[in-house]
Amino acid sequence: MKFALAAKTQSWVVAAMICAGLWAHAPPAAAQANPSAVTECASNTAMEPCVTRARAMVASQQYRAAADYLEGACIRGARAACDELWPILLEPIYGLRDGARFYSVFEASCKAGSMGSCQDGALVAAGASGSEHTIAYKDYGRVRAFGDPGCAQNRMEACYGLMLLYSNSDSPYRNLDQAIVYARKVCDNGEWSGCTIGSGLIDGLSNVEVATRSADLYALNGGACRAGQEAFCKGLGNIGKMAGRVDQYGPQDAFHMFMVDQAISDNNWGGSVAYAVNEARSPAAIRHAIERASSLGKMEYVAQNDLSSIQSHYTQEQAGQIASTEMARRSGLAGQQNPASAPTQESFADAVAERNRQADQVRDANRGKKLSCYVKDGRRICSYN
Structure with a gap:
């Protein structure tokens, strides 16, 4: 599962809302897997054959049966099974539309130590899975159950979900301090969109707060610059100087000295x-x-x-x-x-x-x-x- 950037087009969101309304009236999917699938896929050695059989079922449009065969393998940590399972449970083309089952299976898989399931669950819960059809299953209250263990193991996608949990304006858990912490983690793991999101959060603050967080701003802009985002390269050295002056001069004077340096850099x-x-x-x-x-x-x-x-x-x-x-x-x-x-x-x-x-x-x-x-x-x- 690949994550998507936080910004979405209006038409995309409207389409997702329409789909969500249609799904709400669909009959719920079965809560438990097919007993025969549970029996056949009970051992770790059976996981690969079960995934192979499930793929054949998908090819013949037996989607519910395929999900039954994939569920046990996914819970026991078979990454290939989880990759096959999540779209079957969430994408409307397969007809199951079962967010509750997705969260149940992937949380169990995450708790069992499958970091791939942790990162997938965090992205879906944060509304950033990369699929327009999963936005209806966004649930900020579930992000930490997936994001905390995944990010602790430096899974960048899990950290990304936590960043959105604390930075998105519609999140009831919005927290600037935590958002910047996880933006730094995402940025340090090489995802430049985390660098720019974190930088934007700091840019919106007062002058004193910008100076106070200038060490973070320097790291975030530096990450974006190294990733080829040239707009973040200009003034980077001056931001670093500001960060180095905060302790000596205080944030207010450090910011004013930064502005002096910016004018000098512009030959003014x-x-x-x-x-x-x-x-x-x-x-x-x-x-x-x-x-x-x-x-x-x-x-x-x-x-x-x-x-x-x-x-x-x-x-x-x-x-x-x-x-x-x-x-x-x-x-x-x-x-x-x-x-x-x-x-x-x-x-x-x-x-x-x-x-x-x-x-x-x-x-x-x-x-x-x-x-x-x-x-x-x-x-x-x-x-x-």
Whole structure:
């Protein structure tokens, strides 16, 4: 049984609901297997012959008899028998439509140690079996009976069912903490949809909560990136830095520093400082932004009013000294004369006015801009507008 992604098309769901309504009026299937099948399939050595006989019965459309022969073998752990049995019990083409028998047989098989049955039961109960006809048998209350033992043995499909149990909006057991735990397990087992689902859960949180869970976000986005989901690669390094700063700076400042790094990664050096000064108003972010702009040699892009603010409030710190040095540099440029041209007092005034005009352009390019964020492909993207 292959699992399906959580998202389904509307027409698919409507079709499943119509089918469910028709099945509800069908007569119940027999509760017990055919006595002759029980007798013939009583020993482990008889399991393979019973599966072979059941396949022949399916070919001749003796579906109920086939189910009787497969049931005992499935319960005793014959994977081939379980693979043949679940569609006969659940798919409408076979006519049995017996969800109760499916859960009874597969739970017994799971308890007997068949991890394949555990993962199949978890997927059906979570509504993600991959078959449109099994959605009617979704039962969140049954997921853990299959998912817990299966996931404990690192069966990814069982972990996937638990992830849906705790993440789906229609689940009465929805729990963000548990959803992220199982999303990590699914992701770590190589299923990239678990990475993107977990990332999306974190992206929907507040800034502080995003930073608090940034180690999980880094792992989830990294898993998606390695699986070829390129949208999750951008900013991955900055998320890792944020995760490394939470303990030292706290989640709020760690997030603001992350936003500074994101702006720098987009070559918006002036915007990174403007965000720190005007939006974040965080000393840690301001120090980080001005020091990064200086180390990258991009101080010319920092708005004059932001430099003035930093110089005023951080006079005795490196940040204030960097701002003072840049302001002095700009003043010196405005006052420089080119000996070769021997400018007149009028041309010097023009030079000062031009430099002031350039500084105003830099300031206006960032001043008043608002930070806007949106989520695309499970990733938070921010820019200044």
